[in-house]
């Protein structure tokens with residue numbers, strides 16, 4: 001019997017090592033990784049320059065407390081702000097913690113304006129994490145059920161529906177912020193309209209609300225830009241990052257700009273591990289390699305190649321509803337639950353994911369080659385066809 005707490009329905013496979021977009025299991029079988037540990041392994045596995053940078057840092061200093069100056073944090077914060085246009089960064093260890101920081105920041109921002117019970121607008125089908133505040137902000141009953149009482153102070157509206165947000169603005173004087181994913185990941189690779197995001201920015205300005213973007217899954221080059229909001233020309237007040245930032249080393253970040261800056265003062269928020277020298281080296285090296293190897297342009301082009309490949313191979317297949325996404329954040333929606341495809345693909349040496357019951361989700365590492373993407377299509381498309389005909 002396993003002594004690991006039973007929180008995941010795990011697939012019966014154990015990996016021992018990897019290289020690039022490939023993983024090997026304990027039997028020596030090779031798998032093409034089209035999931036990257038859910039958008040985490042930005043640089044694939046065992047990237048030589050990344051590994052060398054981490055090894056060097058481990059030999060010098062892994063951790064020192066946030067009661068001291070941490071040079072790596074300064075460098076990574078500088079880099080993130082330079083790339084995003086944001087102004088200051090709080091470092092955490094994960095996405096939910098980055099969102100906790102954002103939620104706390106929004107509440108404190110409200111309190112400073114005399115709003116005693118501030119609330120935050122969140123979206124249907126949103127996913128923001130598994131801590132109590134972030135599961136309360138999440139728009140999925142399965143994530144919340146059994147954990148009531150939920151954290152209060154969230155107002156839910158449909159995704160991509162500006163009128164719904166305007167309605168709340170008219171009736172609810174306690175709102176201080178909107179928290180939204182530019183592309184919903186767990187919710188099924190659903191993208192906000194550019195026009196919606198521009199008008200939401202405008203509305204947040206008019207209402208003096210913080211626009212808070214959860215880019216935990218869609219950030220760090222995956223969509224072909226550093227951050228998904230950069231497809232729109234707007235700047236958020238708060239942005240959260242995690243998954244892909246450390247290429248597998250846990251690191252999260254909550255960034256603030258404009259009216260959100262300066263909200264936290266010493267004592268308001270903290271983390272023991274957050275932003276330690278190892279995590280910051282992982283973040284900084286990931287960003288540098290994305291830049292040096294032009295991986296964003298590659299993500300954009302490869303994403304188009306993969307979507308075009310699906311469109312050609314699945315043309316006319318009954319029940320294939322939509323092929324969508326941006327860059328290397330790709331969803332194929334079917335008209336029936338398709339969780340079984342994950343096991344079928346695994347048997348054929350391909351790692352994929354299914355989310356929102358009926359959406360095949362692909363989040364390959366940014367280093368996947370076009371040849372490997374073709375191999376992925378060659379395995380997956382026949383599986384989908386067979387599955388839809390059965």
Ligand SMILES: *Cc1c(COP(=O)(O)O)cnc(C)c1O
Pocket residue numbers: 093094095096097099127128129130181185186214215216217218242243
């Ligand atoms: C994964 C995810 C989170 C939670 O991140 P953890 O590191 O698992 O806490 C939050 N928001 C989004 C959009 C995510 O995809």
